[in-house]
Amino acid sequence: MLVIQNTLSGKKEEFKPINPPHVSMYVCGPTVYDYFHIGNARSFLISDMIRRYLEYKGYNVKFVMNLTDVDDKIIHKSKKENRSFSQVADTFTQAFFEDIEKLKVKPATLYPKATGHISEIITLISNLIDNGFAYNIDGNVFYNVARFKDYGKLSGKKTDELEVGARIEINNEKLNPLDFALWKKAKEDEPSWNSPWGKGRPGWHIECSAMSCKHLGDTFDIHAGGSDLIFPHHENEIAQSEAATGKPFVNYWMHFGFLNINEEKMSKSLGNFFTARDILAKYPAEAIRMFLFQTHYASPLNFSEEAIQAAQKGLEKFTNLVDKINSELSAPSQAAPMTDFDFPTFYSAFESTMDDDFNSPKAIAVLFDFIKEVNRKITESPSLNSGFYLKTKEFLEKTAIGVFGITSFEKEVPASSGIEDKLIELLLSIRATAKKEKNFTLADQIRDELLNLGVAIRDTKDKTLFKKV
RNA sequence: GGCGCUGUACCCAAGCGGUCUAAGGGGAAGGUCUGCAAAACCUUUAUUCGUCGGUUCGAAUCCGACCGGCGCCUCCA
Structure with missing residues (x-):
């Protein structure tokens, strides 16, 4: 019996999919404005592991990971680099796929993009406005948090307490500081789409509600992501989706611990990160996966090269x-x-x-x-x-x-396999002869010098194995 | 200020009231095997779980206080 720690209840619950053997699973993917870092990679690899284990159990998993390809950071970067927002998004979408492939992540069933779902987003926002859960102020549409009585049920936050401590810059347009943007009115030089409220672009949270609903249905089994998404992102997704459909949004919410560095959360804004690319240049995917999976997914994990080396x-x-x-x-x-x-x-x-x-x-x-x-x-x-x-x-x-995905029976074929391996085999056969003649000086010399060149050898009963280190 | 997580050997880390005189990996020490290595195997490496109290027949595991670390409440996996 599989049990899952559900953020919604704060307890471990038996996993009962809505429609077995099918399992619907949604994980918040990257905002494609930069290479992802090893902390982001933790989320991707944990969700990969969860998906793979569900498949091991015989479930047929529909695994959806969204790509946020329009947002403030992408726009900011495109302005800075004098490129279009879609050029930036395309560049880093491609980089994302390259990196997860190198990390041996099994591809998701679908990678929907926000910009590919503008009409679904508009339909959803219209629905919310019609039902009184959202309001339009001069082309900006906000979600009316006060209208959704369950607001805070995921994060355990109480709306009145939030207001007290909030350091949010008060936006006088909003009825309530907690209200969040569903549709952002277009500014000069920003990407925009036509909508009933004028030109604009979607807010961050709405895309996940729209895309998960479209691809997985009104209610689905598992929604996962980093712990920093619990509030406000996932809380807002629940508010949007449940207000729109009147049904429960997700049955099992799973949240992953952070990857820390020097006991501090690794993040782009703190600047204390390593990109997955950088780490992959130094260590094989298997070592990274092993390092990550040797700690429970919900616990914080401190990053260090020593730990990867130990793994x-x-x-x-x-x-x-x-x-x-x-x-x-x-x-x-x-x-x-x-x-x-x-x-x-x-x-x-x-x-x-x-x-x-x-x-x-x-x-x-x-x-x-x-x-x-x-x-x-x-x-x-x-x-x-x-x-x-x-x-x-x-x-x-x-x-x-x-x-x-921490080992493999397939031999990795090195780029320079041809003559190089043959030369090593040749040296090993010379060494075998030397050993037979009890010329251990020569045999050891060959072994030592091969090691200096990065080739480790190991004698077994009938043959000598080698591997490049 | 509110909410939540966390403190286990030299390092990482599991543990969810009794089988814990506490898994597993790395590291270290000794041994077997081997021409020597390597690999593999065997043995050793926390009577103790941040500190102090409490509950219980029984606690690393529950409760309280204290000390330390982290996170969310603002974009963030």
């Missing part, structure tokens, strides 16, 4: 076993008796852990236990039935690869 080191246990399996399966031995190994226990340990609100750190601990147990078998008996290796491979494919 990468731990990952070697996976790759070493994968290499071993690959080499065993390339020369299968059916002869040995079938190995006695309790796969079902590991599957159920993995599942019961992940079923508990996606406890990935504990699930990864299960995987390490599994690896240790497999290695112990291998150590005990020199020759094992290939069926054992096949089942081991299948386990890793379903869990470590299918859910976490």
